[in-house]
Amino acid sequence: MQKSKVIIELQNVCKYYKMGENILKAVDGVSLQIREGEFVAIMGPSGSGKSTMMNLIGSLDVPTKGKILLENQDISTLTESDLAQIRGKKIGFIFQSFNLINNLTAKENVSLPMIFQGYSDEEREFRTAKLLALVTLKDRMDHLPTELSGGQQQRVAIARALSNSPEVILADEPTGNLDTKTGETVMDFLKDLNKKGKTIVMVTHDPNLAKHFAKIVYWLKDGKVEKVTKHD
Amino acid sequence: MIKDFFSLAFKNLKSRGIRSYLTLLGIAIGVMAVVSLISLGNGLQMAVAAQFGVSANQLITVQAGGLTGYGPPGSAVVDPLTKEDADALARLSSVENTVTRNIRSAQVEYNDRIQFRYVGSMPNEKNDLDLVYTSLDVETVSGKKLKPGDMGKVMLGYNFYGKPEEWDGKQITAGKSILINNKKFEVVGIFEKKGSLILDNVVFMPEDDMRHLLEMDDIADLIVVEPKDKDQIDKTKEDIEKLLRNRRNVKEGEENFEVSTPEASLATINSVLNGVQIFIIIVASISIFIGSLGIVNTMTTSVLERKRDIGITKSVGAKNEHIFLQFFIESSLLGLVGGLAGALLGITIGVLGIYGINNALGTQLKPHIDFLLIFFALLGSFIIGGVAGIIPAMKAAKQNPVEALRG
Numbered sequence: 001m002q003k004s005k006v007i008i009e010l011q012n013v014c015k016y017y018k019m020g021e022n023i024l025k026a027v028d029g030v031s032l033q034i035r036e037g038e039f040v041a042i043m044g045p046s047g048s049g050k051s052t053m054m055n056l057i058g059s060l061d062v063p064t065k066g067k068i069l070l071e072n073q074d075i076s077t078l079t080e081s082d083l084a085q086i087r088g089k090k091i092g093f094i095f096q097s098f099n100l101i102n103n104l105t106a107k108e109n110v111s112l113p114m115i116f117q118g119y120s121d122e123e124r125e126f127r128t129a130k131l132l133a134l135v136t137l138k139d140r141m142d143h144l145p146t147e148l149s150g151g152q153q154q155r156v157a158i159a160r161a162l163s164n165s166p167e168v169i170l171a172d173e174p175t176g177n178l179d180t181k182t183g184e185t186v187m188d189f190l191k192d193l194n195k196k197g198k199t200i201v202m203v204t205h206d207p208n209l210a211k212h213f214a215k216i217v218y219w220l221k222d223g224k225v226e227k228v229t230k231h232d
Numbered sequence: 233m234i235k236d237f238f239s240l241a242f243k244n245l246k247s248r249g250i251r252s253y254l255t256l257l258g259i260a261i262g263v264m265a266v267v268s269l270i271s272l273g274n275g276l277q278m279a280v281a282a283q284f285g286v287s288a289n290q291l292i293t294v295q296a297g298g299l300t301g302y303g304p305p306g307s308a309v310v311d312p313l314t315k316e317d318a319d320a321l322a323r324l325s326s327v328e329n330t331v332t333r334n335i336r337s338a339q340v341e342y343n344d345r346i347q348f349r350y351v352g353s354m355p356n357e358k359n360d361l362d363l364v365y366t367s368l369d370v371e372t373v374s375g376k377k378l379k380p381g382d383m384g385k386v387m388l389g390y391n392f393y394g395k396p397e398e399w400d401g402k403q404i405t406a407g408k409s410i411l412i413n414n415k416k417f418e419v420v421g422i423f424e425k426k427g428s429l430i431l432d433n434v435v436f437m438p439e440d441d442m443r444h445l446l447e448m449d450d451i452a453d454l455i456v457v458e459p460k461d462k463d464q465i466d467k468t469k470e471d472i473e474k475l476l477r478n479r480r481n482v483k484e485g486e487e488n489f490e491v492s493t494p495e496a497s498l499a500t501i502n503s504v505l506n507g508v509q510i511f512i513i514i515v516a517s518i519s520i521f522i523g524s525l526g527i528v529n530t531m532t533t534s535v536l537e538r539k540r541d542i543g544i545t546k547s548v549g550a551k552n553e554h555i556f557l558q559f560f561i562e563s564s565l566l567g568l569v570g571g572l573a574g575a576l577l578g579i580t581i582g583v584l585g586i587y588g589i590n591n592a593l594g595t596q597l598k599p600h601i602d603f604l605l606i607f608f609a610l611l612g613s614f615i616i617g618g619v620a621g622i623i624p625a626m627k628a629a630k631q632n633p634v635e636a637l638r639g
Binding site for chain 2: 081085087095101103104115116160163164
């Protein structure tokens with residue numbers, strides 16, 4: 001089988017934080033490749049550096065050392081504005097605590113990322129309706145996040161993550177704040193998206209979730225990749 | 233995209249608490265002060281002018297001794313004007329007519345109460361009387377006006393009728409009799425309220441009665457001059473001054489009399505009003521400055537409160553300048569809300585003020601609503617809001633997305 005192209009590549013990436021006298025090595029020399037269409041999980045106990053790695057891959061943060069290539073473009077040297085553009089275009093975030101903006105309705109939350117990419121009003125309207133239909137929340141589109149259940153909020157977040165048709169979906173503990181059953185629904189959406197060709201990188205501390213859904217699991221410990229397991 | 237930032241800013245304004253709107257009081261009060269001042273417009277001038285008894289008629293008044301003495305005009309003058317002076321003035325080519333007036337204080341008794349009031353003379357000739365009525369612009373609320381040849385009769389200011397408490401609760405109306413310096417006079421009429429301390433408390437008495445009662449011979453406390461050509465009022469004034477200098481044997485610059493035109497009286501009032509306006513504008517500026525500090529404060533708080541929202545917005549692709557714009561526009565709109573509240577309050581005060589002045593003076597003034605001024609006041613508030621929001625908006629824009637997402 002021909003391998004798909006590499007979409008994300010980390011080359012000896014380090015992220016150090018200065019904590020007074022000490023230096024905290026949150027990510028310490030990680031190298032890996034993520035290919036288009038893969039479902040990758042980053043596993044590890046808390047403090048292992050998974051969230052930092054997620055921020056680096058999502059171009060929310062820049063590494064202290066090393067290179068991060070997103071579709072062969074080195075993002076570790078970009079300006080804040082360029083990073084914002086890349087985030088908006090190529091990456092969709094799903095967070096553990098949903099992170100919807102509370103005074104915006106479901107519809108407005110989903111269309112927010114499109115504002116920064118300069119979509120026209122009609123286009124935004126059309127795409128938002130389609131995305132909310134995809135996560136089966138079309139009838140809830142004028143509700144505020146506080147009027148939605150956790151599972152519904154996370155589905156709005158998924159729709160928002162998809163709004164600019166990103167290459168990669170980054171999910172940080174997407175089921176962490178949900179009960180098992182709603183968590184499964186959310187995971188099913190992610191699985192579906194992956195089947196349709198989206199690259200998904202999921203950070204989790206739940207080994208079952210990782211084994212069940214991800215094809216490749218990177219196990220992190222103390223900022224280093226400890227082992228890599230593959231499932232089919 | 234800017235349109236979207238405006239609609240986002242509107243949503244944020246809507247979800248803001250009362251606290252952020254309280255910080256707008258400064259701007260609102262500043263704008264209110266300016267707008268109400270302008271809306272009152274010449275109403276304020278009219279109100280003050282009425283208090284000083286200045287009428288808008290094109291008449292010249294001549295007094296002896298200048299305006300520096302205390303008491304009613306003429307009462308403390310060494311070399312008073314006379315009826316002869318008035319006749320001489322009437323013969324000037326630029327003068328149409330002259331009327332002498334006397335104003336003195338006298339003791340008024342009614343219902344066993346004694347009060348001291350100004351007494352003003354009314355001329356005997358019909359033409360002269362008409363001129364005085366025109367210049368005073370009065371109508372009666374009770375009874376009728378004095379007629380030529382009405383001896384032993386008086387006409388009273390509104391307060392004799394409207395403030396019975398000054399006479400032990402007994403109202404004075406037409407037909408009643410009062411004692412002036414112990415002589416009995418019949419009241420023929422009460423004239424309407426003028427809003428002036430002098431006119432509302434005055435007793436008008438036929439000239440001959442007054443000369444007799446107060447032993448005045450042919451002294452004229454005031455000579456009212458009607459110019460022939462109302463556009464040549466300054467020239468008429470010069471003629472009067474020249475003639476009186478000759479008659480009274482004084483040099484130019486050493487006059488012991490004063491010729492005043494309505495313009496000059498209004499100029500004095502206007503200079504007082506200008507002072508008031510400058511004061512109000514200073515207060516308004518201070519208030520607006522403090523108001524803008526309030527906006528800086530509420531916007532800074534809001535940046536801290538919405539740190540997580542900033543992080544989220546950045547994570548979905550907002551650049552620093554997008555975040556800046558969003559907060560900047562919100563702050564500008566906040567200023568605009570303050571300005572809008574101020575403008576509405578200012579117009580309300582202006583309208584109520586004019587209504588009050590009309591009620592007090594019986595005038596028919598209209599509030600002066602200057603839409604251009606209101607537009608600039610609103611634009612100004614919008615800009616002040618924006619300027620106040622610059623530093624908070626920069627703070628918001630500079631948030632590190634990772635830290636901001638932690639909230």
